[in-house]
Each structure stands twice: as C-alpha cells, then as structure tokens.
Amino acid sequence: MAIELRQISKRYPNGAVGALDVDLTTEPGEFVALFGPSGSGKTSLLQMAGLLLHPDSGEVWIDGDRVDDLSESGTAAIRRSKLGFVFQSASLLNLLSAAENVDVSLRLLGVGGRKAKVNAALEAVAMVDRAHHRPDELSGGEQQRVSIARALVHEPGYLLADEPTGELDTATGASILGLLQSVARAGTTVLMASHDPAAINYVDRALFVTDGTLHAPTRDELTLWLTEGAAINTTGS
Numbered sequence: 001m002a003i004e005l006r007q008i009s010k011r012y013p014n015g016a017v018g019a020l021d022v023d024l025t026t027e028p029g030e031f032v033a034l035f036g037p038s039g040s041g042k043t044s045l046l047q048m049a050g051l052l053l054h055p056d057s058g059e060v061w062i063d064g065d066r067v068d069d070l071s072e073s074g075t076a077a078i079r080r081s082k083l084g085f086v087f088q089s090a091s092l093l094n095l096l097s098a099a100e101n102v103d104v105s106l107r108l109l110g111v112g113g114r115k116a117k118v119n120a121a122l123e124a125v126a127m128v129d130r131a132h133h134r135p136d137e138l139s140g141g142e143q144q145r146v147s148i149a150r151a152l153v154h155e156p157g158y159l160l161a162d163e164p165t166g167e168l169d170t171a172t173g174a175s176i177l178g179l180l181q182s183v184a185r186a187g188t189t190v191l192m193a194s195h196d197p198a199a200i201n202y203v204d205r206a207l208f209v210t211d212g213t214l215h216a217p218t219r220d221e222l223t224l225w226l227t228e229g230a231a232i233n234t235t236g237s
C-alpha cells in the first residue's frame with residue numbers, strides 16, 4: 001500500500017516549476033520528509049500526491065490504482081476515504097469545540113458511530129481532556145493537535161502535512177513532530193513538507209527538493225541543512 005508519484009512534472013502558467021520528473025514511493029507506515037528551500041516545489045508535490053493539483057505529465061498511484069486520471073468526483077472520493085491533510089495553520093472553526101471541529105468531516109461524510117471515532121482521534125493526539133474547549137481557549141500546539149485529529153478521524157491511510165510546525169515554537173514543534181512519528185508508527189503513512197531542520201530527528205526518510213527535483217540529500221546538503229537550514233530557510237509555506 002503506497003502513494004506513488006511516477007515521473008510527475010508540473011509547470012505553472014507563469015513558468016514557475018512545481019515539479020520536474022519526480023519519482024516517489026512511500027512505504028507503509030513510513031514518515032517521509034520533503035525538505036528544501038522556499039519555492040523549491042514541496043507544496044506542489046504534496047498537492048499532487050493529495051490529488052489537489054493535477055500534474056502536467058506523469059502518473060499518481062494510490063494503493064495500486066492509478067488516480068491522476070479520475071473524474072473530479074472520483075478524486076474527491078479518494079481524498080475523503082484515503083487521505084488526511086494538515087497545514088501550517090490549524091484553521092479550526094472558532095464557534096465549535098475541539099470535538100465538534102473533529103466531528104465536522106464525519107458529519108459531511110454521513111458516517112455512523114461518530115462519537116467513538118471523534119474520541120479515538122482526540123485520544124491519538126492526547127487532547128481528550130480538551131475536547132470541549134473552543135480553539136481560542138487552546139494553545140497553538142493544541143490547535144494543531146486538533147487539526148491532526150480532524151485529519152485522522154476518518155482513518156485515512158495517508159496523512160499529508162505541509163509545514164505542520166511552521167507556526168510553532170521549537171518545543172511545541174518538537175511535540176508535533178513526535179506526534180506525527182507516533183501516527184506513522186500506528187500505521188498511517190505520513191508525507192510531510194518541512195522547513196524545520198529538527199524534523200530530521202523524527203522521520204524515517206529525508207528527501208530534498210531543489211528546483212522541482214527530488215533527491216536523497218548529499219552529505220553536504222544534510223550538513224548545511226542541520227547547521228544553517230533554519231537560518232537560510234526562514235519563511236515560506
């Protein structure tokens with residue numbers, strides 16, 4: 001069971017390169033990081049893996065099925081059943097409690113047994129005791145935990161996370177990275193784009209993106225990333 005990108009390329013109408021001949025296959029339960037400078041193509045790759053952006057050429061396969069050539073409703077069905085998304089900003093609904101935020105997607109799906117599922121998802125992110133708090137009563141890290149619970153509540157096989165620690169301080173970011181690692185250990189493959197050099201200590205595989213191409217890091221790149229990565233890649237989403 002895997003997400004496979006096969007020779008994926010994407011160029012935006014303004015000429016910017018989103019991806020160039022990218023091949024990537026995830027392993028089950030693997031925590032994979034896409035590192036690289038701002039504008040290198042990390043978000044484009046995640047969005048193509050998540051069927052939110054269509055490649056110009058190449059193929060996307062999920063669990064043995066080709067999915068890049070499906071209809072709009074076909075891709076939506078795959079997203080709803082197999083994929084969960086986490087972004088830099090938790091983007092919770094302020095009028096709803098943590099539990100209600102997690103429940104929203106299940107309500108839209110018309111799924112039964114919602115209460116138990118919401119509770120299990122909040123338990124997975126250690127937020128059961130905050131279930132009835134509203135987002136403005138939670139810290140940034142707690143809000144991100146709730147957004148991860150929201151992404152996991154329908155039990156997707158894959159969690160796609162785009163800069164999930166980008167708005168958090170170092171210690172809180174580390175706790176979110178530890179959480180994502182435990183999500184992967186529990187069997188959900190995690191594919192994460194990140195600017196955070198600390199993430200290298202949590203992931204099973206680190207890949208680098210430069211100008212739309214994906215590669216295993218060279219020794220020099222790794223050293224530079226760990227020593228100066230935070231300084232040279234301070235922004236971006």
Ligand SMILES: Nc1ncnc2c1ncn2[C@@H]1O[C@H](COP(=O)(O)OP(=O)(O)O)[C@@H](O)[C@H]1O
Nearest residue numbers: 012016017018038039040041042043044236237
């Ligand atoms: N919707 C878009 N329209 C035009 N250019 C885009 C769009 N999204 C991204 N780009 C460009 O594509 C390149 C890759 O961007 P992106 O995938 O967001 O990289 P990253 O996530 O690594 O910062 C950049 O040059 C960026 O400016």
Ligand SMILES: [Mg+2]
Nearest residue numbers: 042043236237
């Ligand atoms: Mg990005």
